[in-house]
Amino acid sequence: MAEVVALNGTAAEVASPPQKRSPGGKFAILDGWIARGFTFEVTWPTAPEAASRVRSHFGARRFAYNWALGQVKADMDAKGADPTHESVPWNLYALRKRFNAEKTTVAPWWGENSKEAYATGIADLCTALKNWSEAKWGKRKGPKVGFPVFKSRRKDQARVRFSTGTIRVTPDRRTITLPVVGPLRSKENTRRLERLVGAGKARILSATLTERWGRLFVSFSCIVQAHPYQAPATGGRAGVDLGLRVLATVADDSGTITHVQNPAPLRATLSERRRVGRQLSRRIPGSQGHRAAKAKLARLDRRVVHLRRDAHHQLTSWLVGTYREVVIEDLDLAAIKKSMGRRAFRRAVSDAALGAIRPQLTYKMEWRGSTLTVADRWFASSKIHHGCGCRLIERKRLDKQLVCARTGEPVDRDINAAKNLRDWPDTASCGSVGATASKPSSPTGSGGGLGSDAGSSGAGGGDVRPLQSWEAVPGEARTDPDNRRGTPRRGAA
Ligand SMILES: [Zn+2]
Structure with missing residues (x-):
């Protein structure tokens, strides 16, 4: 039967021995299994009460988010006035406990929706708070994250996540059942998931119901038994x-x-x-x-x-x-x-x-x-002339045709870049930097264009894989006077 009772977030049963982390890092995945998502579009229920039940769940999630945010803000204000004030800790467990204690007064209608709707809202707020605090203390990459704001009905991404209860993909391969929301009809055959679940080769960890562009989608987060590798391509x-x-x-x-x-x-x-x-x-x-x-x-x-x-x-x-x-x-x-x-x-x-x-x-x-090899971020694949080594001249910014600095012949930017990447990192060592400078030059940051030289300093090159000699690159480029600026790059000896 294709019935699965979803695991409870931690996936404890399949967690030992821990091998690798799931994409969110929330649980460990047993070796031989991989995390996979499956998304199906479902039709809006035709019965008005069923459709309003879906909307009610979206609203409940937003309500819980806003309620928890109000709680956090009130705590912060109280703490400012009175340092001995005891705040609710910023975690799902504590905030949920407080919500459950207060729900009969703040949301007397709470019983109409699955408790998962409230849990999703509170969990989303916890994530937002965590992102904010990590960004604030410099523990998070990327742009700064603002403090969470109250969500209005217009701005909110309508969604709700179910991780417990009966989440079912029925054998008719058309119906998806979610707790409280009930059965939803999939617009496409759910065979690719139902078959795996039926054979015990997949387990559903959670299902997220989302509204986008006025349509409904159900995304399953699953762990799936990894295929025995197909042979790599020839x-x-x-x-x-x-x-x-x-x-x-x-x-x-x-x-x-x-x-x-x-x-x-x-x-x-x-x-x-x-x-x-x-x-x-x-x-x-x-x-x-x-x-x-x-x-x-x-x-x-x-x-x-x-x-x-x-x-x-x-x-x-x-x-x-x-x-x-x-x-x-x-x-x-x-x-x-x-x-x-x-x-x-x-x-x-x-x-x-x-x-x-x-x-x-x-x-x-x-x-x-x-x-999969990822070339160094500082490798200017679109600027170095493949097989020549000169620094290509760009007549107009982002021009498709570049010009060889030595012979004046036109060079296709995209083809040249693809060839450079194919031969990376050997092409990188044909510039003057590798030959004349004993240590890698620092990135100039001169930027411009689509090249990899338009970058900020980051953790690039972390997954760079060393490559054996691939193709002989003409050596005369090493003495090319036009190439004095060289290629900004790192890690080339
Ligand atoms: Zn050239």
Whole structure:
């Protein structure tokens, strides 16, 4: 039977011996199992009371979040006035206990929703508080995190997570049952999960019900028995340059260059999205036309996300199925955006969502037993001329065609970068820095362009894998006077 009683967060039964951490680091996963997500779109229940039960759960989660935040703020104020005041500790257990003690007065309707709804809200606040305090004390990477704010109905991401109770994927492969919410009909066959669960090869740890673009989705967080590795692909090594013009340019060691275009429907949808966005901005908020334009925009947003996700999956699956080793850049997207200046360019970077590709490649390559190599962040793959070693001249910023500094021949930026990545790090050692300077030069941070040299200092190069000699690189580049600036990079001896 495909019935699973979800484990209680800690996954204690499968936790020993601990081998690796789950993505959130919340529990350990037994060796031979991997964490995997499955998402299904479900239809809104047709019965009005069932639909309002779903909305009620979203509201309950938001209520608990706001209640807990109010509690935390009141405690902080009281502590300021009276240092002996005893605050509720900032953890799920303590805040939940306090909520349960007070719920009959603050939320007399609490019994209408699953207790998981309140637990999700409080857990989300605890995460937000933790992120804030870690950012404040410099223990968290990335931009500063603000103190949590109260959530309004408009701003809140409508969702609720269930980790206990009966979470079921029924054998009819169409129905998903959640506690209290009841049965939901999946728009797509749930076979890929139901089969694994039925055979005991997957366990559902939690299910999250989310509303997005007015539609409902159920995401299952599971642990799944790892496949015995499929043999790695037969192809050799490939360098992949991710870009905005084309999704990817791939150069492999047989000399083949492959351009992977963004799908045409995506391009069409993007321009349509811009048109509808303008339409929306011209209409009066609250009017019927405004509502219609908003719904249209939401539909297009959804389409853009799905088309892009599909394109990314096709690209990564093709790479994993074709090559045994793939080299990609360590993109610092925040720094790239900063260097782009114009807002339209920055938006193009976000639009392309290039950051989603590397994690996908990582897990797919791992499943297959292949190698993913990430080139050093300071390796200027788009600036060094492959096979020549000169520093390419850029006529216009972000120009597709670059010019060789020595012969003046035009060079395709994307193809050149892909070739450089394929041969990394050997291409990195052809610059003058490796030959003339005894220690690696510090990053100049001169930035600009899509290259990896548009970066801030970070923990780049952590997963850099040393490579044996690959292909002979012309040595004359070492004395090239035009290349005096060299390549900012680290870790090259
Ligand atoms: Zn050149």
